Amino acid sequence: MKKRARWLFGWILVRPVRWAFSRMAWASYLRIKPEKQEWDEKWRMPNIHWWLLYLSIFRFFKWLDGDAWRVFCDWTGGFRRTYPWPARFIHSIGAFTAGYAISGGQCFHCASPDGCQVTLSDDDSGKTFRLLETWSVASMDGTDHHFRGITICPKCGYENEYEEGSL
Secondary structure, three states: OHHHHHHHHHHHHHHHHHHHHHHHHHOOOOOOOOEEOOOOOOEEOOOHHHHHHHHHHHHHHHHHHHOHHHHHOOOHHHOOOOOOHHHHHHHHHHHHHHHHHHHOOOOOOOOOHHHOHHHHOOOOOOOOEEEEEEEEEEEOOEEEEEEEEEEEOOOOOOEEEEEEEOO
16 A cells, blocks of 8 residues: 555656756756757757746755755764754755756655665665666776666655666
8 A cells, every 4th residue: 555655646746846857957058049959950949947947946956955954963073963853854855856856866756765776776686676688888998887677666666777887
């Protein structure tokens, strides 16, 4: 029942928020008139509304993720000694919104930190990661070893494809 509730919560709240904040992150560059991309012959439309949202909403939530929660903590000796509930609450809101768009670290579907694809891809048991293929590519820096697989969130069961390389 918990997995089903998290799955529904993901479709109703998490995915629309993820979509909106990723659009804001992509709009950090202002385009006033349509531009044609040289490499794939596609047109990019003006993004004034997303750029304004980036300047206002996205930057506020980025501040929540980065610095707003720190004033509630005890920093004696240069290290964080406490992490009280107001700091955890503010930090979780920032990490859920702009923090995910910047650095990830959560399940795309249910926003659980246990669903981070980088961490899930280390699983050798096959419970949270299924390996699909591996290959190597020669590069100027040496051999780059790649893998591709399916990560499975332990909280909601969402399956997502993940690919990573060694370089």
